[in-house]
Amino acid sequence: MIAQIDLQNCLQWAQDNGAFIDPRISFKITQDAGVTAFVNEKFSPRPDQALIRIPETLLVTSQQALSEFPQAANQKSLSNSVTQLYLSKLKFGPDTVHLKFFYKPYLDVLPLNLPQTYFWSTDEVVNLHGTDVYLTMRDTLNKVVKEWIGLCQALSIEHASQDKQFLSLFRGTGEATVVPLEQFCTHINSCKLDTLEWNSFVAYLWSYCIFNSRAFPRIILNKSDTDSSNLNEGFLYPIVDLLNHKNDVPVKWKMNDQNELCFMSQCPAFDANEELFNNYGDISNEKCLLNYGFWDSSNKYDFSRLTLKLPSALPNGFPVDFSKSGNFVSDDGDTIILQFNLKASEPLPATLLALFIYLSKLKSEETPNVRSALEGIDQLTSVVSQRLLFYKNFKIKTSSNQNLRPHIIKLIKLYYQDNKKILNVTIEKLSVLQKKILNANKEFTLSFKTIFKNDKIFANSLLLIFGAINYEDLITKDCLNDALLLWVVRTVNDKTNKQDSFIKQTFREVSDSIVIEKEDVMGFLGFYKKYFPSLSERIPEIYNVGDWGIRQFIVADTAIDRLVWIRKSNNEPIFLMEKAYNLRI
Numbered sequence: 001m002i003a004q005i006d007l008q009n010c011l012q013w014a015q016d017n018g019a020f021i022d023p024r025i026s027f028k029i030t031q032d033a034g035v036t037a038f039v040n041e042k043f044s045p046r047p048d049q050a051l052i053r054i055p056e057t058l059l060v061t062s063q064q065a066l067s068e069f070p071q072a073a074n075q076k077s078l079s080n081s082v083t084q085l086y087l088s089k090l091k092f093g094p095d096t097v098h099l100k101f102f103y104k105p106y107l108d109v110l111p112l113n114l115p116q117t118y119f120w121s122t123d124e125v126v127n128l129h130g131t132d133v134y135l136t137m138r139d140t141l142n143k144v145v146k147e148w149i150g151l152c153q154a155l156s157i158e159h160a161s162q163d164k165q166f167l168s169l170f171r172g173t174g175e176a177t178v179v180p181l182e183q184f185c186t187h188i189n190s191c192k193l194d195t196l197e198w199n200s201f202v203a204y205l206w207s208y209c210i211f212n213s214r215a216f217p218r219i220i221l222n223k224s225d226t227d228s229s230n231l232n233e234g235f236l237y238p239i240v241d242l243l244n245h246k247n248d249v250p251v252k253w254k255m256n257d258q259n260e261l262c263f264m265s266q267c268p269a270f271d272a273n274e275e276l277f278n279n280y281g282d283i284s285n286e287k288c289l290l291n292y293g294f295w296d297s298s299n300k301y302d303f304s305r306l307t308l309k310l311p312s313a314l315p316n317g318f319p320v321d322f323s324k325s326g327n328f329v330s331d332d333g334d335t336i337i338l339q340f341n342l343k344a345s346e347p348l349p350a351t352l353l354a355l356f357i358y359l360s361k362l363k364s365e366e367t368p369n370v371r372s373a374l375e376g377i378d379q380l381t382s383v384v385s386q387r388l389l390f391y392k393n394f395k396i397k398t399s400s401n402q403n404l405r406p407h408i409i410k411l412i413k414l415y416y417q418d419n420k421k422i423l424n425v426t427i428e429k430l431s432v433l434q435k436k437i438l439n440a441n442k443e444f445t446l447s448f449k450t451i452f453k454n455d456k457i458f459a460n461s462l463l464l465i466f467g468a469i470n471y472e473d474l475i476t477k478d479c480l481n482d483a484l485l486l487w488v489v490r491t492v493n494d495k496t497n498k499q500d501s502f503i504k505q506t507f508r509e510v511s512d513s514i515v516i517e518k519e520d521v522m523g524f525l526g527f528y529k530k531y532f533p534s535l536s537e538r539i540p541e542i543y544n545v546g547d548w549g550i551r552q553f554i555v556a557d558t559a560i561d562r563l564v565w566i567r568k569s570n571n572e573p574i575f576l577m578e579k580a581y582n583l584r585i
């Protein structure tokens, strides 16, 4: 925690060097969010009224970094990493570092102990195993260490002695090598922050996290030399970087004619003691946790991520181009990895739903239909439920050293709890949608349970064949599928009912187009011999009326694939008329 005196010194330093801080704002140190700004009295700022003005000379930019590292001048692409290295040198380096003395009051308010997950203990990080945050941390640390190694090499900077053993993990390894997160944690935890060498990896990681949580984009400086090569460049903005974040809070940052960078709140009014927030961008909780080390359960920009690994060829022909939709992660030729953010505000993304419906389409179907929609919803429900189970089964893992801080346990629990909440809503939405589709198609559906109830003669035959007294017996005796095949053939053989049902129609279409191979016949021989010719002799009133040849069953099987959807909750087969379903994407 920052000391009150350091905070006062920093505010004084800024004002002594020409900064303006509206006297109606005061800064306090709080338990939950560190330095926090409050409005002292009720007031309504004008939208163009700067509450804080900071002269350009107080900003920490790549320009100062280049004065310290002139050898980086020709390497524009390194600009943020050079500024980060400069910050490491300012904070942890000798007094001779360019402007170190000048910036000291500011450097003293930059917290040494950071709340970001990268600085959690190994025991704490273990509790994120299997989460997206864990993978992002691992990948970010691998990226940052490579960036730092490359930077030191480019600027001919020797690595710190405290990194010798750690660096041996990377010696001779290629770009693609991924060092496990545990190895990073062990090293980071082994370094004492107050005795860091400025040219150590952990000092650079500290700067990276400070930059990530406090830097502002260069574009707001309104410089004429801002171009695509330095668009992502950031700089530190003392005093304004003491403001905490809140999504949706309207703010403005603007350079004025006196070269002062101004902070303007666009809130119409403040009450006394209200917190004065900045807006770091409308960010999800995952980003809050990784980049800033906090969590907001009421965050409407929160999401739970679903990662899918599919055979590359599968989404072929799908009307959304994943390379442009923002879902694409990778494609190695065999498998494609896609990611979908299930947002608190949109727990069931239209593209995700459409993808599952599309994937549930049969090869013979050109466009999705009601059956593939219901099936796709089932498949997606099952994938989301699996992920939900991961979050539900989570229990805090403790270890013998109990290196778990209570506020971190609280963050971890919130992470699991809020992911669970979103996924539960997604599952609920899927269930409601499925019911809605079924309801809207009521007149085009026929459940096998109803068939069993209404077709008494057929139901009686199932008692003789399988010993099934009621419909549920068909499930427990595992003969539902055989019963379905027998009923479809019975239906097409039934000439007493003049009405041409959708089942008969589909059967006829399949029969007219199907090419039956020898293997198809062989595949059905076992089934056929089990029932025929004996059924024709035992129950001739059904099984000796019309055509009961093996071909009929092969056709019936394909027709069932096209028409039947099995309701997950009770395993009930439902015949659905083939009707197009609009994907709505």
Ligand SMILES: C[S@@+](CC[C@H](N)C(=O)[O-])C[C@H]1O[C@@H](n2cnc3c(N)ncnc32)[C@H](O)[C@@H]1O
Pocket: 032, 033, 034, 035, 036, 109, 110, 111, 115, 213, 214, 241, 242, 243, 244, 245, 246, 291, 292, 293, 294, 295
């Ligand atoms: C730009 S700094 C803001 C000043 C910071 N409070 C300090 O003590 O220096 C960003 C850090 O402030 C804290 N922070 C910002 N917004 C917060 C919020 N809404 N809730 C909790 N902590 C917050 C986090 O620790 C974050 O990493």
